Amino acid sequence: MKNIIIFIFCGILLGSLQAQTVKRASMPLEHGAHRTGPRTDDAMQKWRENGLGQFIHWGVYAIPGGHWNGETYRGAAEWIRSWNKMPKADYDNLYKQFNPKSFNAKQWAKQARDMGARYMIITTKHHDGFCLWPSRYTGYTIAATPYGKDIIGELVDAYNAEGIDVTLYFSIIDWNHKGYRSSPPKTDGEKAAYEEFKQFTRNQLIELLANYPTAKGLWFDGTWDEAWIQQAPWVDELETELRAMRPGLVIGSRFRADDHGKRHYDSNGDLLGDYDQTWERNMPGKIEELNGVDWDCVMTIPENQWGYHSDWSLTYVKKPYELIEMIVKAVSMNGNFVLNFGPDGNGNIRPEETHIAKEIGAWMKVNSEAIYGCKNSPWEKQDWGYYTQKGDNKLYLTVFNQPLNGQVRVKVPKCKDDQKVMIVEKAYFLADRKAATVKNAGRDKYGNIYYDIDSPAVKSGSPYVVVLEIKEVNKEERDNYQQAII
Numbered sequence: 001m002k003n004i005i006i007f008i009f010c011g012i013l014l015g016s017l018q019a020q021t022v023k024r025a026s027m028p029l030e031h032g033a034h035r036t037g038p039r040t041d042d043a044m045q046k047w048r049e050n051g052l053g054q055f056i057h058w059g060v061y062a063i064p065g066g067h068w069n070g071e072t073y074r075g076a077a078e079w080i081r082s083w084n085k086m087p088k089a090d091y092d093n094l095y096k097q098f099n100p101k102s103f104n105a106k107q108w109a110k111q112a113r114d115m116g117a118r119y120m121i122i123t124t125k126h127h128d129g130f131c132l133w134p135s136r137y138t139g140y141t142i143a144a145t146p147y148g149k150d151i152i153g154e155l156v157d158a159y160n161a162e163g164i165d166v167t168l169y170f171s172i173i174d175w176n177h178k179g180y181r182s183s184p185p186k187t188d189g190e191k192a193a194y195e196e197f198k199q200f201t202r203n204q205l206i207e208l209l210a211n212y213p214t215a216k217g218l219w220f221d222g223t224w225d226e227a228w229i230q231q232a233p234w235v236d237e238l239e240t241e242l243r244a245m246r247p248g249l250v251i252g253s254r255f256r257a258d259d260h261g262k263r264h265y266d267s268n269g270d271l272l273g274d275y276d277q278t279w280e281r282n283m284p285g286k287i288e289e290l291n292g293v294d295w296d297c298v299m300t301i302p303e304n305q306w307g308y309h310s311d312w313s314l315t316y317v318k319k320p321y322e323l324i325e326m327i328v329k330a331v332s333m334n335g336n337f338v339l340n341f342g343p344d345g346n347g348n349i350r351p352e353e354t355h356i357a358k359e360i361g362a363w364m365k366v367n368s369e370a371i372y373g374c375k376n377s378p379w380e381k382q383d384w385g386y387y388t389q390k391g392d393n394k395l396y397l398t399v400f401n402q403p404l405n406g407q408v409r410v411k412v413p414k415c416k417d418d419q420k421v422m423i424v425e426k427a428y429f430l431a432d433r434k435a436a437t438v439k440n441a442g443r444d445k446y447g448n449i450y451y452d453i454d455s456p457a458v459k460s461g462s463p464y465v466v467v468l469e470i471k472e473v474n475k476e477e478r479d480n481y482q483q484a485i486i
């Protein structure tokens with residue numbers, strides 16, 4: 001019964017996470033968004049240009065790996081403590097066994113770099129409250145395990161050494177803290193305990209920023225409880241304090257609610273935080289669903305497993321091909337794609353994840369120019385795949401659906417200045433820089449011009465990229481440029 005309730009709850013939660021095109025309003029808010037429109041500073045620009053990230057869910061839940069007493073938990077492995085067949089006391093003592101002998105932060109970081117990740121998000125503390133860093137504010141940390149060393153410190157150093165930025169995931173839900181609760185406190189005793197929990201949360205966040213001065217962001221989770229939502233003024237103040245501590249800090253839309261309990265977008269429809277965090281295991285269909293904001297998509301490889309679950313046969317497991325498509329799709333709509341890994345209790349990244357990381361890495365090695373620093377293109381999406389664009393002049397066509405006739409058709413947008421036309425100066429395949437032949441494919445009744453790019457069927461079955469270098473020129477100059485177009 002309890003399981004059913006958890007599943008229903010997760011369903012409702014995901015439903016409420018799904019962003020909608022936001023309705024605009026205008027009302028005075030004390031704790032609404034503090035900025036309208038995207039951030040323009042360098043730190044945010046760097047975040048935006050990352051394109052691909054890695055998420056790691058790791059904690060004591062990796063020890064049972066989705067099983068207890070010979071039974072299999074079918075929910076998300078990191079939630080196993082909430083399963084009625086998992087005695088809480090047993091779970092809360094698992095840390096005494098946490099001794100990941102195979103853990104090698106440098107190997108994880110190298111694998112992430114080889115995959116093409118430019119940033120990573122690590123669970124410093126998940127809902128169970130277990131801290132992967134030696135927090136001064138609780139005994140329930142890595143310091144109390146046989147392993148003993150600061151895992152967050154090891155990871156930050158190793159990833160930074162590979163040129164990868166680190167963002168710290170932090171769950172507000174903390175099942176281990178006696179003052180934590182989901183519903184608003186009512187009695188004086190409950191209120192005092194909740195105040196203690198708030199102070200504890202603040203202390204831990206300050207501690208994390210102080211301990212890891214290179215961390216670029218905080219990725220909040222577990223902020224949907226009514227008790228937390230009602231703390232909007234206090235959380236707003238805390239966010240200001242954290243941002244003051246670390247100029248450039250990137251914080252998404254999951255941290256705080258507004259004056260009226262609205263999350264992600266305030267009551268005026270403005271984004272709370274620096275980017276929209278509603279796209280969990282989900283992707284927008286088109287850019288219009290995105291309200292013009294920055295966003296990330298965090299994605300699991302199986303359907304809903306973040307932490308280590310030894311049995312991946314229970315759900316569909318995504319293939320490298322579709323994950324690569326998700327990366328390109330996210331960037332084509334101005335988002336970052338973050339792929340989750342759940343190492344086991346010994347610190348091994350499972351072979352299936354390693355395989356996927358390698359496949360993505362092999363693709364990124366050839367094609368990452370179409371990902372890093374790229375954004376949405378005004379060229380109209382066609383069925384063969386996705387456009388991404390760098391600056392005003394470089395267009396990348398990543399082809400996933402190879403047309404049977406070997407012609408990749410593009411619809412050339414009209415220029416704002418009607419004395420100008422858009423021309424293709426250069427066309428080539430990204431993999432080998434060999435020139436691509438561009439052919440005139442006529443016009444439609446609205447005067448839109450089409451070109452076909454000769455693109456022989458690709459034998460490898462791997463999505464490929466065609467680069468178009470484009471330029472707006474005066475109409476009379478067109479022929480000087482377009483002799484190459486047959």
Ligand code: FHN
Nearest residue numbers: 076078079221222280298306
């Ligand atoms: O409940 C968690 C879940 O375990 C996982 O950490 C994901 C990652 O985005 N966040 C929560 C559900 O939204």
